Amino acid sequence: MQSVPKLSVPEKISHKEILEILDGGLKRVEASIRQNYQSDVAMIPLVSDYLANGGGKRLRPMLVLLSSRLFGYKGELDITYSTVVEYIHAATLLHDDVVDDSDVRRGRPSANAKFGNPVSVLVGDYLFAKSFSLMACAGTPEVVEVVSEATRCLAEGEVLQLVHNGDVGLSEEKYLDVIFRKTAALITACCRIGGLLGKASPAQYRALESFGKNVGLAFQIVDDMLDFASDEKTLGKPVGQDFAEGRITLPVIHAYKNATKKEKAFLAESAKEGELAAARLGEILSLVNKYDGVGYASQMAERYVVSATRELGALPAGLHCTAMAGLAEYVINRTH
């Protein structure tokens, strides 16, 4: 197995420093996340607690906080909207694990493995509904528009991914379309929310959007790359699980494109059936390594992060902007 390549974009700011810049903001988001899913239906906070304690990275809330405070935003809505985007993300994870029939997420049993598929579907629905409830009360119609658009996009991305399941000849272009919808759209929405709260100028808003889109694409590419390049302990789930479940990602797409006719047939046959893919995982990983699928993906992720960082030039300089650059770099330097 290949080790995670060290990327050339340096990490200029630590995660701890980003938290300091957020000045307790993320702690308040955590409190808000835990407070707002309280319900007299005890199963809902039970499952939601399990999710909230699952060690999520809170990338989306951090982006909402940073991109609003970048403009000196001092209100309370950044906390509310951080909760909203994290609920939508959590709902998606719940439903994803049902769709993929996953047993493990972040080194623990997935919620559906622990509580069953029906509970995961319904608590996911609750979190979707609650996120829109929170937005309705917060009363910024533009944000409702941004978030509902992103959520729609996200659902389309998930369906598209399902439709392309096992399709090893998926083009890079289509792959990018899927990951834009399923991941980058919501991350872009986080930056847009910040821009709306901070009353960014149209040019600043466009820069924030582009930053979010590029960070979001990089984030998903790295996620897909780590599935091949990391180890089970670091990853918190089995290596090669994406391919075993029929999800065709950039490292495989690159390998397939460059493979011999015989290798192409081997990959295509393996991708069609989950059991076959799982049994042949060693050979699949060798093929991906042979054509440096991981290196190719990591270079592309790096280019997106460079593009993201470039957009920051159009935004007010200062600690928050530095923290956003740090977050973008973290996205490609992370190991899980």
Place this chain on the structure above:
Amino acid sequence: MQSVPKLSVPEKISHKEILEILDGGLKRVEASIRQNYQSDVAMIPLVSDYLANGGGKRLRPMLVLLSSRLFGYKGELDITYSTVVEYIHAATLLHDDVVDDSDVRRGRPSANAKFGNPVSVLVGDYLFAKSFSLMACAGTPEVVEVVSEATRCLAEGEVLQLVHNGDVGLSEEKYLDVIFRKTAALITACCRIGGLLGKASPAQYRALESFGKNVGLAFQIVDDMLDFASDEKTLGKPVGQDFAEGRITLPVIHAYKNATKKEKAFLAESAKEGELAAARLGEILSLVNKYDGVGYASQMAERYVVSATRELGALPAGLHCTAMAGLAEYVINRTH
């Protein structure tokens, strides 16, 4: 098997007459429903078409249209919000069938039986998201609040129903709480939307709310009653399916309350296991008949409809009001 009891509230207006009063409104809702789920992800309109052609009663859109036009509302938003509530309803049906592992709905294979659980989960999410997207564009924040609150309530009701699965000792009070959340809340929201669009006075708004709540409760009680009182052909799904799937409804609750100790034990044991419940369905139906569970439920539904109809006195008289009374009566006179 018991036949559907004929209820004493007379049907004063036919379904055809209600459609005439709506003056093409429902046709425009149908067109809007089909237009707004178009997506470049072909699977989404494919599944949504299947649902839209499934012979739904469109009760919720009719309530939005009638309760806004009651006040002379002439705008276009009643069509949009009718689409919104129908999408939320459709999303719930999609997820319900996954949760219950149902094979049949309205006399055809359910969407999950036809397209698989993953597709049903994700297209449901798409319809949820799209409904909020439509609301965001329509720009009436109060409606977003009403609908998101109802959607949250709905999700809670579904979780609560799941938690109480197989619990044959469920109290009538808790049963009413579950059906209020899972069914009546969204139907109430339809009437509230109409009141908001039509600029109802506070007293009129309260009357509309109460009408919706009572109609919603009656609707679900009749649904639950028909599961025992109808036949498979009329019902479009097997008789006794609710009980076989562990859903404890009013006819069983009433029978259990009045049953002997031995019968109670029999019901409790049967309800716990789906297979046992299915095998013993004949005996269960006899027990429900012995204590007239269906008659009891139909009388309660009738009382709710009488209460609903009473609220109409506080609303502007005329054709729309008559149509609302007709709709309330249809709820208890329907056979499927």
